[in-house]
Amino acid sequence: MGKFKKIKSRLFYKYFVSYLIIFLIPFIAMSVMVYHNSVVSLKEEIEQSNINKLKQVKDMTDTRMKELRKIAARISFDPQLTPYMVSHGYYGSEAIQELEKYKANSSIIEELFLYYQGDDVIYSSKGLNSLETFAQSIYHFDHWKKEELINDLNSIQKPVVLPADNVTINNNDHNRFITYLYPIPPNDPVSHGTVMFLIKESVITGLIENILGEFQENVYIFDEKNRILTSESNGNLINENNFDPLASSESGIHTAEIDDKEYSFVTVNSKVSGWTFVSAMPTSQFLSKFAQAQTLIIMTLLLIVVAGLVAATVLSIKHYRPIQSLFEYVSKKNSDVQGKKKRNELDSLRETIVGMFKDQKDLCEKVDSQEPFVREQCLMRMLKGDVKNNRDFHSWLETLDISVEDRHFFVLVISYNEKANGEGSVKIRESISRLFTEISFKGAVGYGIEIFYDNTVALIVNMESKVGNLNERSREFAFQVKSLLQNDCGVSPTIGVGSICGGIDQINRSFIEASAAVEYKLVNGKSSVIFFGDLVRQEEPDVWYPKDQQIKFVQGLKKGDQKVACEAVKNMIGSLTERELPIHILKCLLFDIINTVLRATAEMGMHQYMSRASELVEYDSLEDLHEKIHSLVIAVCNEVEKKKDSHNHELRSEILEYIRKSYKTHNFSLESTAESFKLSVSYLSRFMKEQTGATFTQYVWQLRSQEVKRRLKETDESIKEIAMGVGYMDVPNFTRKFKKAEGVTPGEFRKLYA
Template sequence: MSWNYFRSKLLLQYIWSYILIFLIPLVVLTIFIYQNAVNNLRSEIEQSNVNQLNQVKLNIDSRMTELRDIASRIAYDEQLTPYMIRHPYYSRDAISALGKYKANSSILEELFLFYRNSHAIYSSKGMTNVDVLFDQYYLFEDWSKKDIIKELETELYPVVRPAESVNLSMNITKSMLAYMIPITPNSSSPHGTVLFLMEESKLTGLMDTILNGFKGNTYIFDEKGRVLTQNNHGEPIPKNEIHLLSELGSGIHSLKLDNRQQSVVSVKSSMNGWTYVTAMPSEQFFGRVFHIQTFFMLAFAVVVIAGILAAVFLARKQYHPIHDLMEFALLNEEASAAQPAPKRGNELEWIRKTLHDYSARVDIQEPFARNQFLLMLLKHGKLDNPESAHIMEMIGIELTGKYYFIIAISWDEYPGIADALQHRQQIVELLEEIEIPEYGAHAYGIELPHFDQFALIVSMNEDSRISVEHQMEQIVEALRIIVMESTHLIPSIGVGNAYEDAALLNQSYIESASALEYRMANGKGSITYFNKLSHTPNDTFWIAKDSLLKLTQSLKQGNDTVAMQMIEAIFNKLKAERVSISLLRCICFDIMNTLLKTASELGLNELIRDIPSFTSFESLEELEKKLQLLAAHICEQVERNSENEQLSLMDSVIAYVDQQYTDYSLSLEATAQKFSISSSYLSRSFKEKTGSNFSQYIWQRRMDEVIRQLLMTSDPLKDIIVRVGYLDTPNFIRKFKKEMGYTPGQYRKLHASSEQAKAAADADDESIS
């Protein structure tokens, strides 16, 4: 398959159509599957975050409950009463008890017990002054000593301080949360406060596993929306947008924070009102499916390549019949040189135009094909084969009647009537196909090669009220009236016998032609029925006149089939009759004389030397065989002469056209009248002889002469066009450009060899413009 094969726009359209047919669903399906995989992964991660946040919530809630329980136990512990903790001896046990309480919680950094209206504060390490503790050992970044002491003295409910930086005495800084619980719990007038300090990392450490390697941020908000603690992996969320997270309800959310789409999971504790939140950039989920993305891209590329190859294969397979059809049409067009080759990529339009042109040509040739087929019926009868039935169906011929017969018509003119040719053409068109419904008849007209003769194949239904002969007479009379009323021509009519089998139409045609011969005896405008010629003048046996007439006419027509049938029928009748030998010999010589006389009339004089061989016979069978050979020879010679006459006639017509094509009055009708033949016969025969119709031939001759004069002379274009017989100069120029691709002036410029011719071309362009 060459590269030029792919230059066809139609083929490329087919390829692109197939590619789009599979590529669009493939892209949609791939995107859907890929997006579904990403969404599933995102959903799994988010659901995992929900589960882990719930777990963290439970853990922290459990730890905070432990701290409240520790505070309650401290409040009711007898070792930790204000008296016992201040006692010089028992204070050591109290300090030890605080150490045990601290050890019960894994998240505690330190716990302190403060009794209000006192300056002492106790821890697992001992007792110290509250001012010293928060001035030297625990220095909070945002929580001043004054505020700490105030809240220790006055808080009535548990309070959690957000994580903040705390500077310890050893110059160590830690981020801690402070949790104060007044004791006794739920008392309207607590007498002390338990202060728990928790390292922020202990809480955030519980949340580290939530992100599971993803970049993001985790937060714990208190019931007021304050950030108690946070853990950042990656870029933190701006502080002015963090409050949006605390306002979310429990569940999975999608927010745009810091101009990035975030997947947010939120869980709220029903115990203390705290909210646990994770926020992760959504684009990370696509990165996690990179291996899936790579697999999808490879699979997509393989499928696309396979699909393109399949599309090319299918498109080529679909385009191949169109290509073959175009090549076939191009071969025919190049052979006839009737149409230029199609432009690249316009195959369907060109094929449509070609089919339209072929259809127009078929419409033009259909009458000729129809007439030729009807002539074949006259010569051979209806052939019982599928091909003949198909041709009859194509050209619209139906032989569906009960009886069939042939009418032969010859024209005679009224004296002094002009335009006889026009009247003949008018009657030919009138009788091309005619219906006579009142007599149940349908007739098809056939132009015969003879200029003044016409034939009708009549198909009629049976009328039980009258005889077949009477019905035929009514039909013939009706046709004669139609002709007489429509034209000034006088029809002489010969009518053959009616047959039930259309295969015997050739018999009826010979009979009608034989009957038409009697117009010389019966006069102009006569109607002669063949069946009325068959009666002999006396009762003495002899060969029937109609049989000899049919034999003579079949020989003149060159119809060997009917001639053989007539010879066989005559000799069968002779064999059936009982006549004397002398009478039998006379009858045989009469038959022989009929054949020889016909041959002589046809100009076949060379048969005279063979007369001795015909006159010597020993039996009727021997004579029958000799006469059949003689008849076959006569018919063969008649056919050959007819063909030669037709060829000779067409040669004369072509020679006449070649001489007169520059005459603008030259036409098909005038030429037919000059050679005494019908226009349709001339058109058909001219086409068979030259390969083009009459007008195309004249146009081509004029074109050739114009081109010759354009190249060889410097005469003005208008003068050349008029000289070749074309009076409409603009129309000629349009037709010339359509056929040659250039105007005559352009053509002369391109191909003329002399400077004078080129100068004349410039003058032509100026005169035309």
């Protein structure tokens, strides 16, 4: 429960209340059912048990009373017990014996008497006595006087039961008897005699004792006149002044307060005798078992409630803890979330997740917008050969859906003709770049990138290795590209095709070869497809070094590709080393290589390196010559890269200056800028990203945003005037964009910073 006290969260208590409600609904229903089926049923069983016990006494008493009636009826019709027979001197003894037999037939009769009205003698199983002597000396009743006794014997017309009374027998023996008077003959409106039964009170109370048990209970038997015939008690008898409500109560169970104490009464009425049987005991005892069961069930239910509270707490903690941990983790990563806890961690997390998805969506949009730049960077790196052992690079290729496993590659270099460099060149370049974003043909996919400084488009073709003849497929692909350019763009460029290579680290060599092949348009003519492999297959003297290496060297040097140029020099000198050539032939070939290096340097306009010719001719060995040429190649390639960077820097300055001058005009756009500089839209987008780190749109927005904020702070111009003053015609769209970037509307920004 220590954890429970530490948690102060609306969400936790929401969970707790929810689980508590889920627990309480079935628990209450179950409790009602259990209480009704157990406690209420037990109470009914206890009440019915007490009623049944009292009914048992009633039934046994009724049975005994019926027996007495039968005996009285048999006596009235017994010929040996007629007035004549009992008074006859000879037959009188037989009558006494007959009465003894009747007495013996009943277990409850202490003594029975036969009296005929008007007679002064009363007969019993022990003999006969004068009525006077019987009433005065032999049986003396405390509350039944002699005169009343004689009168009742002579006048009784219906059965009468007298309450238990103390009786003194022969002035010696004392006992309590219930007296039962039965007129004879039975059912006769005029009786001539009476049968009197004496029943010990203990006989009746013995029947009652069975139902008292261990309770402090009082049991009473009332006659028709609500007089107590007899009673039995395990405790204190109820005051006689309170008998009336007991005797007059109807059958069933009742509750009443007597002597400042609550009693429960069980009442049973006998239709046979007309008696009322009543048991009375303190309510606390009457329902003691019920109270015990009730207490037990209540304690059980309370334990279940406690268990339910514990379970609700444990479940609440169990389900709240992960959310709390997640909330704390998110709070550490994002301080804005902590302020939302006052509401609800789940709501805060929901808002955070919604925000994350929104940010992710924005990020995906940004990533999608950046994908062309990433794609072009990857393609450019492949053309430069900067891809060896680079895991990140391979991951980028997978993201761009460019497969490299079990693939072969070759490069097409497409050189524009005069039409593509003349009027409308931007649209033509744009259509060519759009066409070559991705092109596929018979298991080969090409990815194009514009090489602005060479006025060419390089197309890296990715072919499946196991589909058909690779050389035939490369030729088909090249002619298919030419056909597409003629049909879709209306141009017939020169296409140079490099050799097929088996990995992306060899693509730069195929690119150099394709670039070299394009230069042979002077020989093959414009609008032709030139394969580098066809060039190197021309017959050469056996003493000559490989022509393809010479071509690669020159083209690599012009492109500033150190790897290809140095590799070509190494291969050319190495091919001469492997042959056993006469020294004069070897020197001639070496001077031709030196001439090739110097000629290529001169053609590139790098005359400052011509002074190193004297160094090249003064070599001591092939290795020495190789090192000197290698050093010169490195210097020239570095100079080529510097020129490219210088060109890019100059172009960057011109473009940025143009943007700063034109961004406030309404017709200013990426397309108009590309048209002004004779660039394709895709190349200009990539160039801006490379040079500034931002896209064209982002860079323009930065300029416009800075100008808008300056005017909001320093001028009184309206929002509309400011928006239109920086090139926006759609003011609502400008307001939404400004709020998204700055977090406030332009009007709110002015209030904050003006």
